[in-house]
Amino acid sequence: MHTQKQCISKRKVNDKTEEYFLKDEFEADKPVLNGSLEFLRNFNMSENPLKVQYRTVSLKGQRMKHVLSSIPRITHTHTLHSLRMYSPLNTSRKEIRLLHIHPGNWNDGIECHMETVSLKDYPKFQAISYVWGDTTNKLSITVDGKNLAVTQNVVTGLQRLRATGETLALWLDAVCINQSDIHERSEQVQCMREIYSSADEVFIWLGYGRNLHSPSEQPDIVRWTGEDEDLEIVDSYFKQGTLQNSPNEEGNETEDVVGLFVYMKLRAMNKHVHEIPFFDVKGGKLQAGQSWLAIIQAMHTLSSHPWWTRIWVVQETILARKATVLYGKITVPWTLVGESTRAAARHIHCCGDLHQARGGRELRAIVELRKARYDDLEWLRAARAQKKKLSLYQVMSRTYSRNATDVRDEVFGVLGLVTDWLGQSPLIPDYDLSPCEVFMRVVTKHIQSTLSLHILMGTTRTGIPHVPSWVTQRGRTSQSSSSATGYRINRAVLFSAAGGRPASVRRASNVLITDAFEPSLTVSQVGSTLPGNHNWRELIDCIASWRHMAQLENPTDHTLGLKNPQNEAFWRTIIHDSWQPQRMNSVDILSAQLDFSGEVFTAYRRCGDTDVNRIAEGFWDWAQSQAKGDLKKSEEHTSSMNEIKAFYHSLLGAILDRRFFIASNGCMGMGPPEMQPGDSIVILLGSTVPFCIRAMQDAPNGNYRLVGDAYVHGLMDGEGVPNDCEEKIVQIHIH
Template identity: 30%
Template sequence: MARQPQHVPLFHRQIRLVKMLPAHWHDEVRIDLEVVSLDDCPPYQALSYTWGDQTDTQDISLCDEPFGVTRNLFAALRRLRQPDEARTLWVDAICINQKDNAERSDQVFMMKQIYSQATEVLLWLGDRLPGGSPSVPLSEGPIRDQAQSYSLLCAQADELATTTVVNSTEEEALVAFAVFNILSDSQHWPAKRVFSLNEKGGLMVSAACSAAWNLFLRLTRSSWWYRMWVVQEFVLAKTSQLIIGNISAPGTLITRFLDSQDQHVSASGCCHQYSTSWKMDESFRNGTMEFRMLMWGFKVARNIYRAADDRDTLGSLRTTALVMRYRQASVPRDKVYGLLALVPGTSLKPDYDIDETEAFARTTEVIIESDRSLMALVGSRAPSLRSPSWTFQTDVEGVEDWYYENTFRRIRFSELFSASKGLALRYRRNGNALELLGFRFGSVETLLGTFDEADGLREWESRATTEEGSYTRGGTLKDAFWRTTLRDMVISADGPDGAKRAIASDFVSYQVVRRWMVAKDHSERVSLEQGCVDFENLRRSIAVACRYQTFFISDGSLFGLGPNVQTGDEIWILAGGHVPFLLRPHSSGASEAHQNTYTLVGDCYVHGIMDGEAVEKTAILQAVRLI
């Protein structure tokens, strides 16, 4: 192959491929580039990795010229080259001209083809497990044969899981993968070698496996798991392998782990009684909750991609963006662009020439137009000086991992309401403002605080139902209260989107969960749980409805739940909205230029108006402007 300049121009459906020249461990990393067409189905492997610190680089030879790559990529390239033959790879940092925004946009648009056409995707987790001691020597040399490594893992998994002393980074990786393999098999979880049961009947790490378990936890803390791009890179792969240093394991460990979780420790799993959060040993819970959350993202992405042609499933840009927004990306817009390959047919295209505000505004517009509703505005909004309040937001750090799953469920369940019943969506983009039609229903008058599970909702109830009486919209205050704290929804496998509307008979189970929340005695908790068939569904339903939510009372004495609420926030029914919205008057709203101008606080639940009751034939719609 003739040598070429580092980055010659690319034409339609062309990509560059890295040709790694054969070398030994201490030799210079030397690479050539080749331009090919995806239409010709060239053979290559694609690398999935994290960039790391982009200011900390190391030079390689690219077409006989020095070229800086991050240290993590350098480590991967050194491991991946072979002593006797060249290796062909696709590596984004090298194959895409990162200085050319137009090329970046075009190549990102082709990510689905690039990763799905690769013969294999190499999932590089790092040269060693994170958080290790520098005294453990780095194992040198190329990656060992995967079949050989994996047969060793399977044959000696239980023995490796009881390892107490390791002498190299290679041994650390072997032990960590062995534990991962045990977790991924189809065995019931209490029977797995790495677990035993505590006095509550919950899972805990076996004492004999504690050292190996800690190595597995270090594996789960690799930055690879947190990166936005890796989700689609894994989901799109024909086959894949996980790599740490010179040890590899099949990427099917991830899918098997997901299947094992679903079958055994999900809410409907056969081993769920051993894995409820209050029963689990603290070391097990703290070590796995974050990783299980990250793996949940892989599961949802896999389901989204498989169901991409079914409009009645998760396959929407809105759902995908919501699930993945907690992941990390070098630039914020990649939290959207990094998942477009999972959502075929979207009209949104990557564009690195526009600013971040415009990128997220376009994303929100595309979602609104695709959904023909205002579901894109559902969810709490973090105050931002960078972007309008109505645009898609990615800055959601600083909360517990299960926050994301609860938020995801709460937003999905919102589609079962019809607060603006009969009012067709009408919207217009005007610069950085989104103009809608709707009417002001009321405002927030009293705040009762944010949810505290340990309090068991007693503070809310004591302040909201100080006296016996009727609720403004019908029924009793007590009935309105318990339904509000469920958002009138109960998690159920029989309902659409995994939920059904609450019915009167659910109150019995609700009362059991309330007593369980405040119970101090372990035996009392066990008795309450075992005596209630729907216990777990009701417990999770309260968490989904109330976590990070504030209970409020409106100026019309209606009960409600919403995020980041302040007294004086206005409750609006917006045309095309499944739920009411909390809008905060703009600080300059008194001036004529800013009349009916608001920032979006988020959606809310207001008991008694969720099914169109507030919409009247005589209701006069007003123009409202969100900034």
């Protein structure tokens, strides 16, 4: 029991703004933090905007100031009336709010009413997957007779969905969740899996291409079904004989959006490129019709939409019973988009070279469209369909390149896809936790459940205040280096630096305390790094400098030292002694980043008794020919090009944004770009690879920062585990 007195006072800041202060007086053991929120909801004041700053709580005679974390500053876009439209939800009943969109004509304002329903009652509704858009550009919709400001993209999406004769029951997070209530946000995120899997249909709203505004008149919808009747649209398109073009916002290029989906439909039917009427093959070269450039432009615009990069859309799409894409005047099943990109992947060898002959822009657009589907959505969707168990780390490894306004949503936004918590209790979304705390919990939960330190590989997370070095990410310095990081991490399962010994860790605040074999190696020399956007000459010069550092050649004679016994060790080092010996063409090289985000493929293996020197010599000669532009000489390697390009593929995944180094025992290695001479190389129990660590200054022995994972040739298969290993185990404190 408690007694409570409420009062409100104000102070004038300027002619337009007043600050209101809430004062609650309690006689209780703990203050009731939601008291002021309910008071604000029911307090009858004018519609003038408010700026709530803090409230004062009196607890047993002691006065304390509490920031109103559950209510943001109320600006011109929020009034007390907008706060009052949200009544509390019953969590035990799994209650959600539905927005009922009233029927109307195209240019009418959006009018709605809100309804609270329980998921336990199996309500009929649909949901929408979208991006919020520019939060500074807002328009009003009417909800229960009151104006509510939402982004323009929300308004155009509701306008596109609204029917003329019936009400549409819709769930969309921007309106159906009280975004001002952190506690409610946390609870509703827990329901996301059930919300999207319960919806009869999920609409994927991708806007109007480059045009931010909706058309002045209702467009004639081109409705695809994914079935045979779609061929009527295809036949009609080609019979018209004219492009269904629309100029983009700049007006300098034309897009054929209908033609794009005609192309996707034909690809989904498993057609070869030369069987599609847009193309003709003459003399082994692909000739494109007049409309193809407009289709390529439309393809690029579609794949560039920010929806593809948003973290939340992953589970929104994958959990949907039925997903439908709305793009301009196109309505198309998500399954058609998916089958089109799957078919493009199946035809990568037989049709890819034809596309390449058309030029880089076309190939890049096709790869971008593949990537938009394949980098995580398709793999996760297929894994769930096959009833595979998915841990949080596996899901996050697939979605690491996606964006979230709130960095915590990189975790909370994919919880609905996790099917295996590896014996640990599920992670509960809680927006009261700091971003740092959220990610530390992810790391420690994974280590405790797997007894593996695999999750420590990568680079230290950026953009999170006070984050310790052991909270890592796959890296976002560039798309190519991030892809290479994922590729390197996934190949680590091929190694066993700690001899299979399990991890033993505990967390003390922000410090991870882990067992390790006593560090005995240090970094003696470090070389240069190879950036992701390098050219052939930079690649050759970088490798040549590493070889010179290893005393295998001098800067002017690139062939010196090829018969040196250390030569093979060098080449194995810079490809991490593993490769994928299969056919690799130029399309594969360009789209290889699509594979980097996945698990290690069965085709990848250790080099073993492969004649690495022979393949490396061929690669070295070929690379120098590429740098000189001597394509004729490059063709001399045709008989061994599959091996050479497989070697090149493996090399890129091992050295991009990495630093070659030599350890104090003479071993060669590849490590993080931040490593310096004097850093230690350590084998942590539970790790498959060595790590580079740096002693903390002005701290007792045993306190380090994690610099990053490393490959050390000669230490990858347990060679660094001492004979009396139990006596050599020490505790490392990683900050």
